[in-house]
Amino acid sequence: MPNEIFYFSGTGNSLALAKSLAGKLGSARLTRIAYTVEAEIVSTAEKVGIIYPVYAFGMPKIVMAFISKLKVAPGAYVFAICNYAGMSGAAMKQTQKALAAKDIKLNAGFGLVMPSNYLPFGGAEPEEKFQKKVSRAESRLEEIAGIVKAGENRSIENPWYFPYFLTALASKSYVKGTVKDVKKFHADDKCISCGLCVKVCPSANVRLVDGKPQWGSNCELCLACLQWCPVHAVQIGRISPDRKRYHHPDIKADEMIYNK
Ligand SMILES: Cc1cc2nc3c(=O)[nH]c(=O)nc-3n(C[C@H](O)[C@H](O)[C@H](O)COP(=O)(O)O)c2cc1C
Structure with missing residues (x-):
């Protein structure tokens, strides 16, 4: 298989980018990054892509775990695309370092601005x-597809003004914060016990108890449970009831189901 794109997505932006890029490349196998107990994830593709949303100026925990298990074919061309609402920090540098720790060279790393899904900072844009x-992202993807097709080496897109230690710090507190913030999720009276929050959770962290969702301690903070809830019953603390929900309009909830 020539192309494989691994993607992680909470609210569909990264999946929409992965699907669009696959189309522009001609064909690509799309493989979602989700919670797994496997010790190794092997790709035999000639070109391997990783697409993920920036969390706290860095990578989501699940993407860090994925890279630590990744094995690619000798000589494979590896590229990554992070997407973010406004500030990527040094996320791509973090990706490059994580891959280097696995002896995998990042041939090109891109950053694309996409709509914000981070409801604690505000509702849908x-x-x-x-x-x-x-x-804008779509036309950049056109350019990226050309670079990937040609197998070009590119220096990673990483803001020169953003010191790596800030990403390392923010990332650390994000990892800690997920343990704290997960306690803030709850379902209000609107909950219809449909279980979609359970199904869209990439880390199998939500379960229904007496028909109502309960959250475990393995949260990514991706907000899939909250943003895909059809009746807006999932809340985070006291901040969310009135804020406009967001998920990518071209992506259907069915495509986001991790736990079938
Ligand atoms: C926990 C969390 C942290 C985030 N941190 C950042 C950030 O540091 N910088 C930024 O520009 N956007 C940040 N965002 C916004 C997302 O990166 C952005 O909306 C992304 O496109 C979502 O992709 P998805 O729909 O595939 O999940 C954050 C979102 C979440 C849920």
Whole structure:
């Protein structure tokens, strides 16, 4: 198989990018990054891509774990695309370092701005802002597809002004924070016990107890449970009831189901 794209996505932005890039490359196998107990994840593809959302200026925990298990074919061309709402920090540098620790060279690393899904900082962005971000990302993907097809080496897109230690610090507190923030999730009276929050959780961290969701301690903070809830019953602390929910409009909940 020539191309394989691994993606992690909480609210569909990364999946939308992965699908679009696969189309532009001609074909690619799309493989989701989810909680797994496997010791090794092997790709035999000639070109291997990793697409993920930036969390706290770095990579989501699940993507760090994925890279620590990844094995690619000798000579494989490896590229990564992070996407973020406004500030990527040194996420791509972190990816490069994590891959280097596995003796995998990152041939090219890109950063794309996409709509924000981080509800604690505000609800879904206005339509005009959404359209602007998505169409800019789409034309950048066209360019990226050309680079990947040609197998070009590119230096990673990483803001020169953002020191790596800040990403390392923020990442550390994100990892700690997931343990704290997971206690803030709850379902209010609107909950219809449909179980979608259980199914879209990439880390199998939500279960229904007496028809209501309960959260365990293995949270990514991806907000899939909250953003995909069809009746907006999932809340994080006291901040979320009135905020406009977001998930990528071209992605259906069915495509996000990790736990079938
Ligand atoms: C826990 C969390 C942390 C985030 N941290 C950042 C950040 O540091 N910088 C940024 O620009 N966007 C940040 N975002 C926004 C997402 O990176 C962005 O909306 C992304 O496109 C979501 O991708 P997805 O729909 O595939 O999950 C964060 C989102 C979440 C849920």
